[in-house]
Amino acid sequence: SVNSIRRTSPTGGTSGLCFKKLNITTSSYRIIINRLDRKVTVNYRPARLPFSRHSLYVEDTGSMYLIHTPGGVSMQWYHSTGIMVLQYITRYNASVPTRGLCGCCDGNPEDDLKLPNGTVVREVGDMMLFLQAWRVHTTDETEHTRRVGDNCTTGDCSTCLSMLRQRAFTPCHSKVPPEQFCDIMWAGDLHYKDHQCDFLAAYVAVCYTHQVCISWRRHNFCPLRCPPGKEYQPCVSTCTSRTCLNREYYEETTCSFIREECVCRSGTILHRADSPYCVTEDRCVCTDNEGNPRAPGEVWNGSARSCCLYKCMENGSVVAVEPDCNSVPTPLCEREGEYVLDVLEEGACCPKKICECNMTICDSEAPPCDNGNRLVIGYSALSCCPEYRCECDPMACPPVSAPDCREDQFLVEVRGQKSCCYSYL
Known part of the structure; x- marks a missing residue:
């Protein structure tokens, strides 16, 4: 079926x-x-x-x-x-x-x-x-x-x-x-009337069974879209494809019928018979755990969630290798209170170096604030350490009633020493 x-x-x-x-x-x-x-x-x-x-x-x-x-x-x-x-x-x-x-x-x-x-x-x-x-x-x-x-x-x-x-x-x-084919395939089939490229492909397929080569597709007329690395070719006669596995002893075999095909571009061959990848022959040496081709000297991570590095050797063997983390760049931490921290992300083999703030090495301490002042914490672009200062908080001052002044007097509002609260004279 x-x-x-x-x-x-x-x-x-x-x-x-x-x-x-x-x-x-x-x-x-x-x-x-x-x-x-x-x-x-x-x-x-x-x-x-x-x-x-x-x-x-x-x-x-x-x-x-x-x-x-x-x-x-x-x-x-x-x-x-x-x-x-x-x-x-x-x-x-x-x-x-x-x-x-x-x-x-x-x-x-x-x-x-x-x-x-x-x-x-x-x-x-x-x-x-x-x-x-x-x-x-x-x-x-x-x-x-x-x-x-x-x-x-x-x-x-x-x-x-x-x-x-x-x-x-x-x-x-x-x-x-054409008269016979149209009579059988076209007249009663609404599908072909709506999809004329399919109809022509069916006609060409029958022609190919008679070994008649028809080159009919164009880039702007019923193109056959090929996957990356492949190109369209009409009238292909070979049954098997040259692959990494059979490249040493490959011999062309002629099929019963010719066909149109997406073939590997010049200079490349099929990685495996059941693989969609076309590769240069140097990438035939190794295959990773997911079936992808690998060239000699190539290193890859075989795990999606942890670090399992493998390297393709010249003889086709695959060996496990340790990550080389010496090339990981170290950032320049210029702000006061910063230090370099290693962070290992999921799926990464080497820790990522970042600048992180260490509050324990900051010199500044929070001052005591009294007499209606409140503690305010701020930060500077040049430092990750907090900056403390005391600011007046009028809402913290006790309520003060204004005295009644004579006509020849005026009200004076004053603030006491070391206090942000006002009083009246």
């Missing part, structure tokens, strides 16, 4: 059905292949590829997943485009029955639309019944409906024909006639 999702295209719109997961279930194994995350589980446990058991084979070549099943089905599932090519191995067809959307591989086209209960759908109008009968329900389903029965006779295929009659697609017309 195939789980699919809709993803956002680089141009901001919605691209077509993007195959995310493939579920291969046999009597003994349940294999889940996650193309986007490049992870494979066998019976719900992470598995390393290649996997081979009882005629069931799964390999990651770096460019695609190669899958062979006991039922004689061979699949090529491309990493860059998500396109899946299915083939039947001839020697299996006569002995291993198939059902479902693949039909019955017995040479008789009349019984291909067979329901799980054995009933054969005869009418075109009952096609949706056939599709629903073989539907596998998942938690992340995406609805994709095709109006069965529509063709270019009843529908408008002018846009489709106009696209496929462009010069870039001419070499394939003798193998895949």
Whole structure:
């Protein structure tokens, strides 16, 4: 079964059905292949590829997943485009029955639309019944409906024909006639009318199965966005990628079909078959605990919350090393009362040196304040030690009543020595 999702295209719109997961279930194994995350589980446990058991084979070549099943089905599932090519191995067809959307591989086209209960759908109008009968329900389903029965006779295929009659697609017309492809794929499928790049990619994929090279994408027309370090290349024929592991004995192998691909840029190779990184060969020497490539002499922290330093050696070994903290800069603490303090932050290997205030080495003491004064604490930009002073607090003075003065007198307000409180004369 195939789980699919809709993803956002680089141009901001919605691209077509993007195959995310493939579920291969046999009597003994349940294999889940996650193309986007490049992870494979066998019976719900992470598995390393290649996997081979009882005629069931799964390999990651770096460019695609190669899958062979006991039922004689061979699949090529491309990493860059998500396109899946299915083939039947001839020697299996006569002995291993198939059902479902693949039909019955017995040479008789009349019984291909067979329901799980054995009933054969005869009418075109009952096609949706056939599709629903073989539907596998998942938690992340995406609805994709095709109006069965529509063709270019009843529908408008002018846009489709106009696209496929462009010069870039001419070499394939003798193998895949535009009229036939539009009649089968375009007329009844609303998805392709809304996502024309997906339609053209499907046409080119069929052309590639006939070994017809079509170079059709441009930077401003249906571009295939490649991850960092990779570039788009049409008509790739090799099955396996050159990696750090096979670089000494790598030999190009020709695949059954050509394809379009995101390949490593010139001067770089794939780090691992199941890795997205393209690296220069000097970075093939070591691999850290998270699968990242490391060059000789490179030092890294293998822990997110503590200090576990490792170093890549010339011979490919990885050794633990002690941190060199001599190069940690020491700040110049110029303010009075400051000293250098080492602070070890989470995940750091060397302590960070900062200027911290030490109140115990400050000389100033708080003076006693009386007679209506209050203690005020201030700080200077040149010192981290507090500065104390006594300031008058009128609210602390006792209330004083003003005397009544004669007409030839006036009121005088005076403050006593060592006091901030006023009295009247």
